Amino acid sequence: MPLLTLLLVCSASGLQLLSKDERKDEPKAAAGKDKKPKRWLDKPATKSAMLILAGGLSGALAKSVVAPLERVKIMSQAGDNGNFLKLLADVVRAEGWTGLWRGNTANVIRVIPNKGVLMMCSDMYKAGVAAALPTINGASVSSIAGGLAGVTAVICTYPLELARTRMAYRIQDGSTQYNNLISTFRAVIASDGLLGLYSGVWATLLGVLPFEGIKFGLYDILKSALPRNSLDKLPPIWTLVAGALSGAIAHFLTYPLDTVRRRMQVSGAVGAAKYSNIFNCLQTIIKKEGWTALFYGLAPTMLRAIPGLGIHMFVYEIMKIALGLDN
Numbered sequence: 618m619p620l621l622t623l624l625l626v627c628s629a630s631g632l633q634l635l636s637k638d639e640r641k642d643e644p645k646a647a648a649g650k651d652k653k654p655k656r657w658l659d660k661p662a663t664k665s666a667m668l669i670l671a672g673g674l675s676g677a678l679a680k681s682v683v684a685p686l687e688r689v690k691i692m693s694q695a696g697d698n699g700n701f702l703k704l705l706a707d708v709v710r711a712e713g714w715t716g717l718w719r720g721n722t723a724n725v726i727r728v729i730p731n732k733g734v735l736m737m738c739s740d741m742y743k744a745g746v747a748a749a750l751p752t753i754n755g756a757s758v759s760s761i762a763g764g765l766a767g768v769t770a771v772i773c774t775y776p777l778e779l780a781r782t783r784m785a786y787r788i789q790d791g792s793t794q795y796n797n798l799i800s801t802f803r804a805v806i807a808s809d810g811l812l813g814l815y816s817g818v819w820a821t822l823l824g825v826l827p828f829e830g831i832k833f834g835l836y837d838i839l840k841s842a843l844p845r846n847s848l849d850k851l852p853p854i855w856t857l858v859a860g861a862l863s864g865a866i867a868h869f870l871t872y873p874l875d876t877v878r879r880r881m882q883v884s885g886a887v888g889a890a891k892y893s894n895i896f897n898c899l900q901t902i903i904k905k906e907g908w909t910a911l912f913y914g915l916a917p918t919m920l921r922a923i924p925g926l927g928i929h930m931f932v933y934e935i936m937k938i939a940l941g942l943d944n
Contacts, residue, residue: 667940668740669733675932676732677725679925684724685717686921688785693914694879695786695889696906701917711788720785723798727777731770736933738766739833755841756834763833767825775821776814779805782882786889794887808885817881820895824874828867835863836930853935860930861923868922873911875918876902 680687689704697704708716742762747754750761771778780801789796794804805813839859845851851859868875880898883889892898902910 668737668937669730671733671933671936671940672736673729673731673733675929675936676728676735678932679929680724680728681718681721682928683921683925684721686917687721687724688717688719690914690917690921691720691782691785691879692787693917694876695883696880696910696913697787698906698910698913701914708788716789719789720781723777723781723784723801726798727774727781731774731778732929734773735766735770735829738769739763739829742766756837759837760830760834763836764826764830766833767829768822771818771821771825775818776802778821779814779816779882782879783886786879786883786886817878817884820874820878820881820898823895824871824878827874828871831870832863832867832926835866836860839863851934853931853938856934857927857931861927864926864930865919865922868918869915872915872918876911876913 685705686701688708689701692704692708693699693701699707705717708719712719739759739762742765743758746758746762746765750758753761777798780798783795783801783805784797795801802814805816809816836859839862840851840856843851843855843859877895877898880890880902881892881895884898885891890901892901899911
């Protein structure tokens, strides 16, 4: 409940401040005949939609580029502890080259609204957090706003993430159970009911809050430290560097939580262990496989995180500039 309350306060404050930006020039515009009309992009609803579009498309592009590494990362986290190069070869041998992008269609369908909501809410929540918590500023505001934005994005799109994980966690054996997005939804609902589409959501929320908080906080710190051009703007290439480094560090620091999240998402699925809750999952992994199992798949994760998050942040900033939303 405190988290939900903070989300609502930040959303309301952010929208109020966005609307205030639109209203504050109205008296001036009425007094001066030669004033230019307000741009349509400056309207809060339109600006939010454009931020969602920019965030979603940049996220979809980044995910598609690194999809093969994402596939073997999920397989490793689900318990297939092999060298990731061997796993890549195994997937190609069993499913062909297209198997490396198995589940990517579902991922892109998920990522466009997920990353769109994430980036839009992060920008919007900054104003809300600053208004709700006036004693903090800078990277702390970005960190809190990023964490809350991550929670919002997960709640909105979690069933698609669950389906994508079920489609990618093992090499296909000819079964049609997790063959595509529709068959995966049917299989989950048949075995666990509609609420089964949110299986493991608490583990995901537990992981996404610190991950997005660290990522966005570090991103702002790095952006403020990197060199700017003559117009006091950060060149796009440095945006890519800041996004890549902040994402890689956030992944490393929160990786055990991500492993638990993946195990809970495939819990009870064909060929996967069944866990009763987050703590049972964590205890079972350490007891049966050792604490190092919490870091299965870290190598492909780090390899994909640097280009993936770098591309995401880079393309997002470029699209914001192109759409006139970078002020």
